[in-house]
Amino acid sequence: MRLATLNDGTRDGRLVLVSPAGDHYAPAPVATLQELMEQWDALTPQLAAIAEFPEALASATLLAPLPRAWQWLDGSAFQSHGDLMDAIIGITKPKTDVPLMYQGMSDTFMASGTDARFPSEDLGIDFEGEFGVIVDAVPMGTTAAEALRHIRLVVQINDWSLRTLAGPEMKTGFGWVGAKPACAMAPYAVTPDELGDAWKDGRVCLDLLVDWNGKRFGAANGHAMGYGFHELVAHAARTRDLVAGTVIGSGTVSNANFREIGSSCIAERRGIEVLDEGEPKTAFMAFGDTVRMEAVDAAGRAPFGVLHQRVVKA
Amino acid sequence: MRLATLNDGTRDGRLVLVSPAGDHYAPAPVATLQELMEQWDALTPQLAAIAEFPEALASATLLAPLPRAWQWLDGSAFQSHGDLMDAIIGITKPKTDVPLMYQGMSDTFMASGTDARFPSEDLGIDFEGEFGVIVDAVPMGTTAAEALRHIRLVVQINDWSLRTLAGPEMKTGFGWVGAKPACAMAPYAVTPDELGDAWKDGRVCLDLLVDWNGKRFGAANGHAMGYGFHELVAHAARTRDLVAGTVIGSGTVSNANFREIGSSCIAERRGIEVLDEGEPKTAFMAFGDTVRMEAVDAAGRAPFGVLHQRVVKA
Numbered sequence: 001m002r003l004a005t006l007n008d009g010t011r012d013g014r015l016v017l018v019s020p021a022g023d024h025y026a027p028a029p030v031a032t033l034q035e036l037m038e039q040w041d042a043l044t045p046q047l048a049a050i051a052e053f054p055e056a057l058a059s060a061t062l063l064a065p066l067p068r069a070w071q072w073l074d075g076s077a078f079q080s081h082g083d084l085m086d087a088i089i090g091i092t093k094p095k096t097d098v099p100l101m102y103q104g105m106s107d108t109f110m111a112s113g114t115d116a117r118f119p120s121e122d123l124g125i126d127f128e129g130e131f132g133v134i135v136d137a138v139p140m141g142t143t144a145a146e147a148l149r150h151i152r153l154v155v156q157i158n159d160w161s162l163r164t165l166a167g168p169e170m171k172t173g174f175g176w177v178g179a180k181p182a183c184a185m186a187p188y189a190v191t192p193d194e195l196g197d198a199w200k201d202g203r204v205c206l207d208l209l210v211d212w213n214g215k216r217f218g219a220a221n222g223h224a225m226g227y228g229f230h231e232l233v234a235h236a237a238r239t240r241d242l243v244a245g246t247v248i249g250s251g252t253v254s255n256a257n258f259r260e261i262g263s264s265c266i267a268e269r270r271g272i273e274v275l276d277e278g279e280p281k282t283a284f285m286a287f288g289d290t291v292r293m294e295a296v297d298a299a300g301r302a303p304f305g306v307l308h309q310r311v312v313k314a
Numbered sequence: 315m316r317l318a319t320l321n322d323g324t325r326d327g328r329l330v331l332v333s334p335a336g337d338h339y340a341p342a343p344v345a346t347l348q349e350l351m352e353q354w355d356a357l358t359p360q361l362a363a364i365a366e367f368p369e370a371l372a373s374a375t376l377l378a379p380l381p382r383a384w385q386w387l388d389g390s391a392f393q394s395h396g397d398l399m400d401a402i403i404g405i406t407k408p409k410t411d412v413p414l415m416y417q418g419m420s421d422t423f424m425a426s427g428t429d430a431r432f433p434s435e436d437l438g439i440d441f442e443g444e445f446g447v448i449v450d451a452v453p454m455g456t457t458a459a460e461a462l463r464h465i466r467l468v469v470q471i472n473d474w475s476l477r478t479l480a481g482p483e484m485k486t487g488f489g490w491v492g493a494k495p496a497c498a499m500a501p502y503a504v505t506p507d508e509l510g511d512a513w514k515d516g517r518v519c520l521d522l523l524v525d526w527n528g529k530r531f532g533a534a535n536g537h538a539m540g541y542g543f544h545e546l547v548a549h550a551a552r553t554r555d556l557v558a559g560t561v562i563g564s565g566t567v568s569n570a571n572f573r574e575i576g577s578s579c580i581a582e583r584r585g586i587e588v589l590d591e592g593e594p595k596t597a598f599m600a601f602g603d604t605v606r607m608e609a610v611d612a613a614g615r616a617p618f619g620v621l622h623q624r625v626v627k628a
Contacts, residue, residue, distance in 0.1 A: 070382065070384070070420070093485065093486050094485050096486065100488050102488040102489050103416075103417045103418060103490075103494075105385065105554060106384070106385070107384035107560075108557070119455055123553065140431070140433060165553070168410065170488070171407065171487065172414055173403075173407065173487065174414050174416040174484070174489050175487070175489020176417075177387060177415045177549075178549075178552050181553045182554060235491075239437065239492045240419060240496060243421040243422070246421075314455065
């Protein structure tokens with residue numbers, strides 16, 4: 001199933017089910033995606049029974065599938081990304097046997113097509129292409145094996161980052177606030193089965209195509225997560241109950257052969273430049289720049305749709 | 315004005331206005347505190363006009379005044395606390411000219427009287443007594459001077475902390491997830507004017523009386539914040555719009571004469587023991603332990619009511 005949220009003028013929008021062909025939609029039996037997450041088992045049979053898709057999707061304006069969430073916990077599960085970032089930030093993390101994760105701003109997930117507003121170009125404006133999952137209610141202490149069945153939907157996210165603030169905030173130990181404003185979410189949330197073989201070991205095994213100002217910047221594949229999403233969910237639930245509708249992120253998608261396939265954020269490319277050339281060469285984003293992200297399967301299909309935004313001055 | 319939220323079986327409860335005498339209540343002209351924060355200017359005249367308080371408060375069961383929030387950003391504005399914590403965690407923070415702040419779990423604020431559930435005593439279960447404010451919508455880039463008028467309500471919070479996880483999580487630079495499960499909030503949210511002279515320079519100048527297992531543990535005063543709440547709000551809004559209903563915390567209330575007046579968390583006392591005796595002597599909380607917090611003014615009045623909880627095994 002593919003779900004989308006119509007912009008009907010309300011904060012949470014109106015949930016719809018997208019047709020198998022991807023060009024039409026039908027109203028969902030519940031108003032919002034948040035409500036669906038709270039009543040997943042009761043409502044999905046009704047969703048699955050929908051056979052008529054009367055409205056053309058082309059005529060609709062979409063919000064993010066989940067326009068706001070009660071909780072957003074973002075991991076950093078791609079080792080090749082983490083190693084590079086540590087190198088350029090100059091932080092030495094202790095070795096741990098648990099995933100890296102921070103709690104981020106969840107009251108807004110921007111829609112594709114909306115402008116991303118930032119106060120200054122001096123903040124080191126950067127995109128971060130990643131995947132995420134949305135869970136139903138996960139009790140405290142849930143194991144990774146149990147967590148897999150709580151992963152109800154998969155999404156694609158741009159975790160906007162302000163690099164000038166990121167390093168100093170990390171060094172306080174308190175994590176990011178200024179460096180991590182609102183994220184954006186690609187138009188469609190899909191059930192894991194919709195991804196077919198590309199959903200494997202709790203990982204989204206799709207290439208994430210990232211274009212900056214119309215030019216290919218990265219095409220890393222989601223298979224390379226050091227921890228699967230089920231392990232991230234279990235980590236998040238170690239000392240808290242996860243509320244239904246919690247979004248868990250993978251962190252920037254990255255592969256070890258980043259010199260060939262590129263990166264899902266500018267900071268990573270700058271890290272490579274530091275390693276290879278002694279200093280970063282690529283500047284961060286300027287006002288007016290655009291970024292486009294699309295995860296594609298072997299047949300060229302994009303299950304989450306296209307996530308594109310322009311950067312503007314707030 | 316003092317506001318409370320009745321437990322009516324819903325997740326967000328039912329907002330009520332408490333009588334000036336503090337023993338009765340009247341229904342508010344809006345269902346929830348979140349809705350009030352979104353329409354503060356339009357609704358407060360109706361609230362202020364309420365003169366009849368027909369129901370006895372003693373017969374009501376209360377939730378936290380804001381049982382869940384879209385955003386919870388907690389500062390660490392008391393320097394005497396920060397210095398001690400750094401010493402025992404073994405982290406050297408860079409000197410900064412901005413407040414310390416992390417984004418915490420906001421989907422649940424526990425009510426006074428509910429049990430606080432944790433999976434293990436080995437996690438270093440600790441309370442943190444603090445003050446907080448609830449703002450209406452704050453635009454990105456709001457200055458500290460402007461932020462003062464966005465502070466609509468003041469609350470009292472116990473920011474539960476799991477110390478065994480806190481240090482290792484700080485050292486990753488990602489901040490806390492496992493170490494910071496749900497907070498609790500004292501029963502009443504009050505407008506700043508309700509505090510009289512005790513609301514000064516964006517600070518809550520009240521003694522926060524903290525009792526652990528019935529014994530006085532601390533009585534620090536909120537005046538000693540290195541940054542006022544308005545400065546914390548402005549810091550939070552540097553790169554994001556703050557959604558109405560955002561809760562901003564002071565961090566653990568602490569005064570420099572902590573050896574005389576005690577502490578608002580166990581970790582701080584342990585820090586003092588490390589300084590004075592070379593090692594921590596006081597153990598963290600055990601299952602069955604209780605903590606009670608009450609902020610009192612010179613006349614002994616407690617504007618936020620009493621926040622008490624018992625620690626139990628999850």
